[in-house]
Amino acid sequence: MNEPNAATFQLPEQMSTVAPEIDWLYYFIYWLSVVLFVAIVGAMIYFAIKYRERKGHKAEPTGHNLPLEIAWTVAPVFILVFLFHKGFEGYMNLSIAPANSMEIRVNAKQWSWEFVYPNGASSDKLHVPVHKPIKLVMASADVIHSFYAPALRVKRDVVPGMYTTVWFEATHVGKDDIACAEYCGGRSEGPNGTLPYQPSDDPDNPYPPGQMTGHWAMHSMVYVEAQEDFDKFMKSIGDPCESYASQGKACPGTIAAAQGLKLYSTKGCVACHTTTGAKLVGPSWKGIWAHGETTDKGRIVVDENYVRESILDPQAKVVAGYPPTMPTFRGQISDAEIDEIIALIKSLKDEGPAPAQQ
Amino acid sequence: MAAVDIPISGAHAADTHDDPDASYLKAGRGIGSWLTTLDHKRIGLMYLTMVCLAFFTGGIFALLIRLELFSRGRTIMDAETYNRFFTLHGAIMVFLFIIPSVPAALGNFFLPIMIGAKDVAFPRLNLFSYYIYLLGAAVALLSIIMGSVDTGWTFYTPYSVQTQNSVISMTLGAFILGFSSILTGLNFLVTVHTMRAPGCTWSRMPLFVWGMYATALIQVLATPVLAITLLLLCAERFFGIGIFDPKLGGDPVLFQHFFWFYSHPAVYIMIVPGMAITSELIATFSRRAIFGQFAIAMSSISLAVLGFLVWGHHLFAAGMSEYATMLFSALTFLVAIPSGVKVFNWTATIYKGSILWASPMLYAMAFIFLFTIGGLTGLFLGTLNVDIHLTDTYFVVAHFHYVMMGGTVIAFVGGLLYWWPKMTGKMHDEVKAKIGFVFVFVGFNTVFIPQFIMGSRGMPRRYYDYLPQYEIFHRISTVGSWILGTGLLITGYTLLEALWRGKRAPRNPWGSAGYEWMTDTPPCLANFHKTPVFTRGPYDYHLATPEELATGWDEVEQDGKKG
Numbered sequence: 001m002n003e004p005n006a007a008t009f010q011l012p013e014q015m016s017t018v019a020p021e022i023d024w025l026y027y028f029i030y031w032l033s034v035v036l037f038v039a040i041v042g043a044m045i046y047f048a049i050k051y052r053e054r055k056g057h058k059a060e061p062t063g064h065n066l067p068l069e070i071a072w073t074v075a076p077v078f079i080l081v082f083l084f085h086k087g088f089e090g091y092m093n094l095s096i097a098p099a100n101s102m103e104i105r106v107n108a109k110q111w112s113w114e115f116v117y118p119n120g121a122s123s124d125k126l127h128v129p130v131h132k133p134i135k136l137v138m139a140s141a142d143v144i145h146s147f148y149a150p151a152l153r154v155k156r157d158v159v160p161g162m163y164t165t166v167w168f169e170a171t172h173v174g175k176d177d178i179a180c181a182e183y184c185g186g187r188s189e190g191p192n193g194t195l196p197y198q199p200s201d202d203p204d205n206p207y208p209p210g211q212m213t214g215h216w217a218m219h220s221m222v223y224v225e226a227q228e229d230f231d232k233f234m235k236s237i238g239d240p241c242e243s244y245a246s247q248g249k250a251c252p253g254t255i256a257a258a259q260g261l262k263l264y265s266t267k268g269c270v271a272c273h274t275t276t277g278a279k280l281v282g283p284s285w286k287g288i289w290a291h292g293e294t295t296d297k298g299r300i301v302v303d304e305n306y307v308r309e310s311i312l313d314p315q316a317k318v319v320a321g322y323p324p325t326m327p328t329f330r331g332q333i334s335d336a337e338i339d340e341i342i343a344l345i346k347s348l349k350d351e352g353p354a355p356a357q358q
Numbered sequence: 359m360a361a362v363d364i365p366i367s368g369a370h371a372a373d374t375h376d377d378p379d380a381s382y383l384k385a386g387r388g389i390g391s392w393l394t395t396l397d398h399k400r401i402g403l404m405y406l407t408m409v410c411l412a413f414f415t416g417g418i419f420a421l422l423i424r425l426e427l428f429s430r431g432r433t434i435m436d437a438e439t440y441n442r443f444f445t446l447h448g449a450i451m452v453f454l455f456i457i458p459s460v461p462a463a464l465g466n467f468f469l470p471i472m473i474g475a476k477d478v479a480f481p482r483l484n485l486f487s488y489y490i491y492l493l494g495a496a497v498a499l500l501s502i503i504m505g506s507v508d509t510g511w512t513f514y515t516p517y518s519v520q521t522q523n524s525v526i527s528m529t530l531g532a533f534i535l536g537f538s539s540i541l542t543g544l545n546f547l548v549t550v551h552t553m554r555a556p557g558c559t560w561s562r563m564p565l566f567v568w569g570m571y572a573t574a575l576i577q578v579l580a581t582p583v584l585a586i587t588l589l590l591l592c593a594e595r596f597f598g599i600g601i602f603d604p605k606l607g608g609d610p611v612l613f614q615h616f617f618w619f620y621s622h623p624a625v626y627i628m629i630v631p632g633m634a635i636t637s638e639l640i641a642t643f644s645r646r647a648i649f650g651q652f653a654i655a656m657s658s659i660s661l662a663v664l665g666f667l668v669w670g671h672h673l674f675a676a677g678m679s680e681y682a683t684m685l686f687s688a689l690t691f692l693v694a695i696p697s698g699v700k701v702f703n704w705t706a707t708i709y710k711g712s713i714l715w716a717s718p719m720l721y722a723m724a725f726i727f728l729f730t731i732g733g734l735t736g737l738f739l740g741t742l743n744v745d746i747h748l749t750d751t752y753f754v755v756a757h758f759h760y761v762m763m764g765g766t767v768i769a770f771v772g773g774l775l776y777w778w779p780k781m782t783g784k785m786h787d788e789v790k791a792k793i794g795f796v797f798v799f800v801g802f803n804t805v806f807i808p809q810f811i812m813g814s815r816g817m818p819r820r821y822y823d824y825l826p827q828y829e830i831f832h833r834i835s836t837v838g839s840w841i842l843g844t845g846l847l848i849t850g851y852t853l854l855e856a857l858w859r860g861k862r863a864p865r866n867p868w869g870s871a872g873y874e875w876m877t878d879t880p881p882c883l884a885n886f887h888k889t890p891v892f893t894r895g896p897y898d899y900h901l902a903t904p905e906e907l908a909t910g911w912d913e914v915e916q917d918g919k920k921g
Contacts, residue, residue, distance in 0.1 A: 183510050
């Protein structure tokens with residue numbers, strides 16, 4: 001393999017747009033370290049041999065060399081500032097997903113991954129189209145997990161009780177392992193863990209189900225596909241739009257948003273919030289998504305975590321101009337239902353059309 | 359030496375009826391005289407016994423973990439057992455071995471001697487802290503009987519709240535051990551401030567003492583935070599108070615902030631003493647004052663201060679605001695400066711010295727070798743976007759083992775070999791010690807270099823099983839663990855053999871100018887026969903008299919005065 005994105009001895013294949021700059025920095029630090037290490041340890045060993053104790057040799061009393069001491073205190077600062085700067089710059093690229101990203105929901109639990117696509121269908125292996133920014137919005141049902149795809153060079157903890165996000169854009173068709181990088185327990189299967197475990201030779205399914213469950217076996221794959229293959233895959237896992245079509249109904253923008261619209265009535269949100277932009281007791285949901293708002297605790301941006309917090313702990317950050325009167329829904333609404341409310345509010349973005357009323 | 363004895367602390371001299379001029383090993387006989395002793399040297403030795411036992415136990419777990427990872431699938435144990443063993447390895451090594459290792463054992467023994475004091479400021483508190491340590495260790499190890507902990511030594515919530523295992527006894531054990539650590543630190547701080555002998559000014563104070571002082575500062579200031587965190591965790595499990603568990607409205611990441619607010623400074627509780635020993639070894643075996651002595655002392659203090667400001671770098675992938683992440687990355691890089699200053703100064707000390715290639719010096723040079731790798735690999739992890747790829751992989755495992763084991767443990771073993779004659783009055787066999795060193799050094803690198811490579815290739819940590827492409831690295835690493843274990847066994851045997859077969863040690867077998875070598879071997883109960891007055895620094899080889907640096911027997915002893 002001589003392609004520029006092939007695996008090297010130290011690093012896996014490069015499959016994402018951010019990988020080259022991360023790897024460049026990795027190898028920069030590596031060679032910097034090699035030079036410093038050889039200089040320091042080489043000097044130490046050379047001196048220790050050259051000035052070894054022997055007849056007629058005496059240690060020279062230690063003097064002072066202030067310029068030297070200042071030099072080796074100050075010189076590293078320049079290198080460190082450079083590394084900090086490059087690292088932070090790269091980190092910001094990793095943090096801010098492009099606005100045109102395709103959103104995929106990731107549900108992690110002990111010990112499996114579930115990927116929910118915009119059309120509401122889901123799979124246990126992640127399929128993504130090539131050359132398209134993908135934003136994963138992740139939540140955990142139990143303990144902390146961490147989404148790690150080595151060749152994509154992304155990793156982000158998946159924390160229960162909040163949403164975390166990670167984004168990437170794959171540069172070519174291929175596949176990568178998905179691993180859990182935060183310890184989350186595990187056990188051997190069978191009575192008293194006695195079931196003999198045979199590692200599988202299928203690289204895509206290294207842990208046969210029923211034999212092994214745990215942190216290490218929370219393995220999945222990401223398949224990067226050409227757009228038409230991705231569309232085919234979407235169809236194969238059952239595009240819920242087709243079931244709407246078969247009933248002669250219009251397909252809603254997203255299934256989750258349509259569910260959210262039902263909750264909007266049944267949970268009573270409708271009493272204080274509109275979906276049209278009109279003000280009631282609370283702010284309208286129309287056009288509020290991804291908007292900066294002033295609250296009694298300062299500026300915020302309406303995102304997954306803010307909506308979740310406002311449902312479970314409404315007085316935490318109240319949008320300016322509205323009374324702090326909303327009751328908490330803690331214990332009355334499930335995580336899945338919160339997801340659907342979020343999907344509804346997302347669908348009410350200024351530019352997007354509202355889901356069809358049913 | 360003149361027989362006039364001017365007590366400087368008087369604290370324990372008044373409590374014993376023993377002859378202050380007799381060897382501390384002979385002052386009082388029987389197990390009872392050890393268990394109730396207020397002598398810092400005996401307490402140091404009792405600590406040493408326990409921490410070595412803890413190291414042995416933690417090492418056994420390490421070997422078993424490595425053996426399990428030799429092959430894919432089940433090798434020797436099931437998954438639950440593996441999860442418990444790596445937790446026990448971490449918890450025992452951190453809480454029972456490495457934190458108390460240098461301060462409580464070697465520090466207890468040598469800090470008072472190196473400042474010319476008779477004992478620490480609060481000898482009773484010192485003994486008390488030892489029994490607290492024993493109690494904490496017992497409570498922590500009780501968890502093994504009660505089903506054992508499987509959370510990792512970091513006890514991350516909400517897993518540690520939800521798991522069925524006996525998290526409480528392990529956390530309570532760590533909570534109790536914290537008090538032992540705090541009391542030792544407090545004792546050292548007061549001792550250094552109030553009990554230095556005439557002539558032992560701050561600028562002459564040995565670098566080992568400076569290191570212990572910096573460590574004590576961290577122990578006193580940081581450990582209470584761990585205590586609070588672990589208590590909150592217990593309250594969470596017992597009463598469900600909802601601080602960390604998201605099901606009850608808590609924030610699991612808050613636990614990580616609390617935990618690392620202690621545990622990152624604790625990294626410096628572990629490494630600063632190792633650096634302190636290395637400074638002593640480099641000076642003695644180069645026959646030369648430490649280059650930039652003041653800079654080394656100050657770098658210990660600045661590591662202690664910086665250590666409090668960088669805990670967030672454990673959470674780069676966990677979810678913090680971009681501003682917090684930026685700040686923690688910047689502060690983390692600052693740690694490289696005092697660390698670099700130390701390494702540069704040690705190398706400059708060897709330059710134009712007269713280097714004796716004795717076994718402790720081999721360990722000191724291995725410390726520089728391994729700590730430099732540990733420190734430089736820290737640069738990868740401080741660089742934000744590179745850290746995202748590497749964090750929670752074997753790269754991190756290798757990095758902190760190069761610092762903790764390649765740093766602190768290597769320095770600890772070097773310190774043991776260096777001070778063994780002074781502590782026990784017996785010389786060890788240098789040939790065996792050097793053979794042991796070769797095994798330790800080769801074995802250590804064989805264990806951990808493959809771990810860097812598999813980590814950067816994407817192998818996450820705390821995995822019972824792994825993908826086929828990592829098997830070769832795991833195999834090399836496991837073979838390395840056998841070499842390393844053999845080396846440590848040889849070294850342990852060398853030290854124990856000295857006790858019954860070793861030649862009697864003279865006062866100053868290494869020809870050091872350090873203060874602790876100016877008194878008897880082994881030291882008398884009061885450390886010095888009369889209060890010493892230091893007229894030169896502990897590294898002033900050009901000012902030391904030939905008698906002070908002589909490696910043979912003192913004339914007074916040849917006269918038979920010591921009988």
